[in-house]
Amino acid sequence: MTVAEVNQGGRAPASEAGxxxxxxxxxxxxxxxxxxxxxxxxxxxxxxSIAALKLIQKRHGWVPDGAIPEIARLLGIAPSDLEGVATFxxxxxxRPVGRHVIKICDSVACFLTGAAQVQEAFARELRIGLGxxxxxxxxxxxxxxxxxxxxxxxxxMIDEALLPNVAPEDVRTLLERYP
Amino acid sequence: xxxxTKPLTYRIDLGAPLDLRAYxxxxxxxxxxxxxxxxxxxxxxxxxxxxxxxxxxxxxxPTGVKWSLVPMDPTARRAxxxxxxxxxxxxxxxxxxxxxxxxxxxxxxxxIVSAYAIQATRGYIFLRGEYTLAAERLEYAIREAKAxxxxxxxxxxxxxxxxxxxxxxxxxxxxGEETALLNSLEGRRANPRFKPPFPQIxxxxxxxxxxxxxxxxxxxxxxxxxxxxxxKALSRGKSKDAGTKLYGVSGRVxxxxxxxxxxxxxxxxxxxxxxGGMREGLKLKCWLPGGASTDFLMPEHLDLAMDxxxxxxxxxxxxxxxxxxxxxxxxxxxxxxxxxxxFARESCGWCTPCxxxxxxxxxxxSALERGEGRPEDIETLERLTHAxxxxxxxxxxxxxxxxxxxxALRYLRPEFEAGVCRARATAGSLSA
Numbered sequence: 092m093t094v095a096e097v098n099q100g101g102r103a104p105a106s107e108a109g110x111x112x113x114x115x116x117x118x119x120x121x122x123x124x125x126x127x128x129x130x131x132x133x134x135x136x137x138x139x140s141i142a143a144l145k146l147i148q149k150r151h152g153w154v155p156d157g158a159i160p161e162i163a164r165l166l167g168i169a170p171s172d173l174e175g176v177a178t179f180x181x182x183x184x185x186r187p188v189g190r191h192v193i194k195i196c197d198s199v200a201c202f203l204t205g206a207a208q209v210q211e212a213f214a215r216e217l218r219i220g221l222g223x224x225x226x227x228x229x230x231x232x233x234x235x236x237x238x239x240x241x242x243x244x245x246x247x248m249i250d251e252a253l254l255p256n257v258a259p260e261d262v263r264t265l266l267e268r269y270p
Numbered sequence: 271x272x273x274x275t276k277p278l279t280y281r282i283d284l285g286a287p288l289d290l291r292a293y294x295x296x297x298x299x300x301x302x303x304x305x306x307x308x309x310x311x312x313x314x315x316x317x318x319x320x321x322x323x324x325x326x327x328x329x330x331x332p333t334g335v336k337w338s339l340v341p342m343d344p345t346a347r348r349a350x351x352x353x354x355x356x357x358x359x360x361x362x363x364x365x366x367x368x369x370x371x372x373x374x375x376x377x378x379x380x381x382i383v384s385a386y387a388i389q390a391t392r393g394y395i396f397l398r399g400e401y402t403l404a405a406e407r408l409e410y411a412i413r414e415a416k417a418x419x420x421x422x423x424x425x426x427x428x429x430x431x432x433x434x435x436x437x438x439x440x441x442x443x444x445x446g447e448e449t450a451l452l453n454s455l456e457g458r459r460a461n462p463r464f465k466p467p468f469p470q471i472x473x474x475x476x477x478x479x480x481x482x483x484x485x486x487x488x489x490x491x492x493x494x495x496x497x498x499x500x501x502k503a504l505s506r507g508k509s510k511d512a513g514t515k516l517y518g519v520s521g522r523v524x525x526x527x528x529x530x531x532x533x534x535x536x537x538x539x540x541x542x543x544x545x546g547g548m549r550e551g552l553k554l555k556c557w558l559p560g561g562a563s564t565d566f567l568m569p570e571h572l573d574l575a576m577d578x579x580x581x582x583x584x585x586x587x588x589x590x591x592x593x594x595x596x597x598x599x600x601x602x603x604x605x606x607x608x609x610x611x612x613f614a615r616e617s618c619g620w621c622t623p624c625x626x627x628x629x630x631x632x633x634x635x636s637a638l639e640r641g642e643g644r645p646e647d648i649e650t651l652e653r654l655t656h657a658x659x660x661x662x663x664x665x666x667x668x669x670x671x672x673x674x675x676x677x678a679l680r681y682l683r684p685e686f687e688a689g690v691c692r693a694r695a696t697a698g699s700l701s702a
Contacts, residue, residue, distance in 0.1 A: 132435050132437075135475060137456060137457040137458070138455060138456050138457040139457060140457035141439065141454070141457060142437075142438070145399070145438075168457075176457060176458065176459060179460065180439070180440035180460075181440070181441035182399050182400075182439075182440040183441075194400075197608070198361035198608075198612055199558075199594055199605065199608055199609055200362050202605070202608045203595075203596065203600060203605070204522060235400070235441075236361065236443055237360065237363070237562075238400055239366070239367040239400075239401070240364055240367070241361075241363070241364045241592070241594070242519075242520050242528060243526075244520065244526075251402045252402075253400075253403075
């Protein structure tokens with residue numbers, strides 16, 4: 092799978108489709124309430140699109156197909172509009188990802204301080220390339236643009252945490268911290 | 271460190287930022303109280319204009335001038351917005367993260383005083399999604415400020431009411447372009463908008479809107495509190511630009527970091543005194559003065575003052591003011607390929623020159639990097655720097671992207687020529 096495909100709206104492969112329910116997706120009451128609460132911050136409910144997609148992603152790890160029309164209905168916009176938003180933003184995943192998402196900064200400052208070697212170390216340990224998910228669904232490996240930690244490069248994020256000054260030899264122990 | 275010389279950073283604590291009470295004990299929210307009690311809104315704008323505060327997000331537009339374009343007719347009682355651009359994503363820039371994580375109340379206070387100046391009814395901090403710690407700390411600071419009456423209805427018993435919230439993004443560098451940011455905030459794809467109308471007239475949901483960078487806004491409470499003369503004197507006569515600047519350096523230097531220094535501090539002082547100089551055994555080849563979208567400068571430019579005019583005269587841009595250094599062991603073609611890959615990936619795809627031209631430059635640079643370039647590739651790259659230049663594309667993304675490329679072609683041409691395949695070069699000359 093290419094990097095772009097992770098967020099660019101490709102359908103999940105047959106084996107994965109329907110796992111989270113393609114048909115008859117029902118918004119979790121907590122998510123619905125959180126989205127409705129977010130809507131109060133804006134004069135147009137469409138502004139909640141990204142926040143809503145992020146809430147759903149937090150629950151499932153990705154945004155299942157069936158969630159798109161349900162969120163769109165709540166926001167009062169066309170599902171195709173929401174899909175256009177979902178596929179535009181690189182941190183909204185429209186394909187299943189691993190339990191932990193590793194985002195390696197590949198922008199100039201980290202490039203200059205050895206991001207490629209760190210990326211190779213991850214690829215070697217996990218036996219996957221950028222944009223791929225391990226067979227046990229534990230990790231997904233993605234590139235990310237400048238994390239604003241240029242003085243601490245190479246930098247990366249695993250899930251929500253920023254990890255500065257990562258050396259290739261740290262990678263194995265680092266991965267053990269994420270079951 | 272004191273507020274007199276390092277106003278933006280003297281209260282920074284990255285471990286545990288000041289809570290409301292501790293912040294108030296160090297002059298916190300004094301500017302809000304002063305402005306709301308003693309100044310009409312236009313007076314705040316006048317101070318900011320007189321102080322010659324210029325945008326710290328990269329473009330350097332005078333902040334007071336930007337604000338003065340907002341309609342101030344008191345009878346037009348409709349929504350107005352202040353949006354903080356906290357989408358720091360310019361490769362090589364790491365200053366706004368420091369301000370938001372280190373002293374979140376300062377930005378909240380700045381968003382209140384600045385909103386008061388334009389009589390905004392609501393503010394948003396558009397924060398990139400990856401800055402999770404900043405989001406948590408800003409949200410906490412906003413809750414504290416609201417509980418203390420600095421936000422909400424009739425702030426400090428004045429007639430003015432104002433709400434503030436954090437809006438987090440979900441990636442894409444283009445969200446930092448101010449009109450793309452507004453589309454993103456409205457829940458749309460982040461394609462830039464046509465200008466005019468400018469956001470000050472018709473921005474968020476068509477309402478008057480000001481978009482300012484984090485560092486720019488953080489200066490405002492200090493200008494209100496300490497005055498225009500103090501602010502102008504901060505640059506110690508080193509520069510036409512006023513105030514301090516968060517400068518920094520990254521790349522293979524001894525002590526990479528970010529420091530608040532007088533505006534116009536020479537690049538050499540930033541690199542050598544603060545950054546500790548190049549790592550052992552490495553020699554400087556060239557440097558980006560303020561992010562990936564600024565033209566390369568050479569070692570002979572190191573004594574230049576890091577301000578808008580001086581760096582522009584040297585053929586580059588101050589940008590965000592955070593330097594990235596390239597050393598002699600690093601091939602410029604590989605660095606450029608990395609930079610252009612970034613810009614190609616982050617193009618929103620709206621206009622053809624940017625969408626197609628940037629990947630083309632990556633293809634040509636990759637061939638040169640492998641030593642498989644064709645003789646005409648260098649000329650094609652040169653043509654691309656014009657075809658993607660200012661005025662040829664919908665927004666400033668592609669013109670910014672070709673800045674490092676055009677300057678590298680000017681200063682480091684032999685490295686491009688070395689990437690041309692010899693066999694092909696010979697074949698080319700035979701057929702010609």
